[in-house]
Amino acid sequence: MARIDELRLMTKVSRMYYEQGLRQTEIMDRLNMSQSTISRLLKRAEQAGIVRITVSVPSGAHPDLEEALQERYGLKEAIVVDSIDDDEQIVRDLGPASAYYVETTLRPHDVVGLSSWSAALLSMVDSMQPSTRGNGVRVVQILGGVGNPSAEVHATHLTRRFANLVGGSATLLPAPGVVGSADARRVLMKDRFVQEAAQLMNTVTLALVGIGSVEPSRMLAESGNVFSHDELETLRKQGAVGDICLRFFNSDGVPMTTPLNDRVIGMDLAQLKKSARVVGVAGGSRKMAAIRGALAGRLINVLLTDRNTADRLLGVGKKEKGR
Numbered sequence: 001m002a003r004i005d006e007l008r009l010m011t012k013v014s015r016m017y018y019e020q021g022l023r024q025t026e027i028m029d030r031l032n033m034s035q036s037t038i039s040r041l042l043k044r045a046e047q048a049g050i051v052r053i054t055v056s057v058p059s060g061a062h063p064d065l066e067e068a069l070q071e072r073y074g075l076k077e078a079i080v081v082d083s084i085d086d087d088e089q090i091v092r093d094l095g096p097a098s099a100y101y102v103e104t105t106l107r108p109h110d111v112v113g114l115s116s117w118s119a120a121l122l123s124m125v126d127s128m129q130p131s132t133r134g135n136g137v138r139v140v141q142i143l144g145g146v147g148n149p150s151a152e153v154h155a156t157h158l159t160r161r162f163a164n165l166v167g168g169s170a171t172l173l174p175a176p177g178v179v180g181s182a183d184a185r186r187v188l189m190k191d192r193f194v195q196e197a198a199q200l201m202n203t204v205t206l207a208l209v210g211i212g213s214v215e216p217s218r219m220l221a222e223s224g225n226v227f228s229h230d231e232l233e234t235l236r237k238q239g240a241v242g243d244i245c246l247r248f249f250n251s252d253g254v255p256m257t258t259p260l261n262d263r264v265i266g267m268d269l270a271q272l273k274k275s276a277r278v279v280g281v282a283g284g285s286r287k288m289a290a291i292r293g294a295l296a297g298r299l300i301n302v303l304l305t306d307r308n309t310a311d312r313l314l315g316v317g318k319k320e321k322g323r
Helices: 003-018 024-031 035-047 063-074 089-105 117-125 149-166 182-186 190-199 216-222 229-237 258-261 269-273 284-295 307-313
Strands: 077-081 111-114 137-141 170-172 206-210 242-243 247-251 277-281 304-305
Touching: 003 024, 003 035, 024 035, 035 149, 063 077, 063 307, 077 307, 089 117, 089 277, 089 304, 111 149, 117 149, 117 206, 117 277, 137 149, 137 190, 137 269, 170 307, 182 258, 242 284, 247 284, 269 304, 284 304, 284 307, 304 307
Parallel strands: 077 304, 111 137, 111 206, 137 170, 206 277, 277 304
Antiparallel strands: 242 247
């Protein structure tokens, strides 16, 4: 037990720091003590119960779920938002959260890889505010964005508008995400502009990706960048549960080795994992197996998702629905 004199001093320092808002250097000058002594007294005040720090969690914040996801899946960060169990509403609710994440963590001279054909990422861009944080940032499209003209605007809009919003420069990938044959892919990969984007993919420091189930989303299906029903059925039988940038993986997050890979123009999963931050934005029961597989394979290290999905990933709440 500390002496009353020391308790008195700890109380005085604590009140000056926490209640009066003085900095440690100001307290040091007033009391003629070293800063290390001030720090030690503040620490001892906590240990003695003189100071008790509590965090009041506001409605809509879920730090316990986020910390549990980080611990369970080895994530750098998890962000959980409130939403209802409806795919379209989840996309709308993930948009502002992912926009805020980017706006607060983007660093000058980052190389941002942006996936195409993701409704969640489109919602993110629609929620972003203009910023100057991205001075010197380069933004590269990491999945081919050419497709059905009525849907193609989504892919180019995503990359160009994101770059404009952060004050960066955009590099588009002027090719389809899926082509008809490996030979067609080889021809397109010789294009100077395709090569420019492909080379930039190797330097990506922040990858922003959607996570898809084997069954393509409406946006992806409308773009024409999809495999046939029979090809997708073969993938399912081989154990595929989802994809990132049309690169499929199984429930352990292991990439599927199939000839279909030779028809995709975009970043592969090995390249993706080399990025310092790979941010997956996805939620909903339809994508549960895909999200779990991406986490199991450490294909992403930051996850933005909804509360119901977070509960299911942690084995609590509602039982998972089938695909």
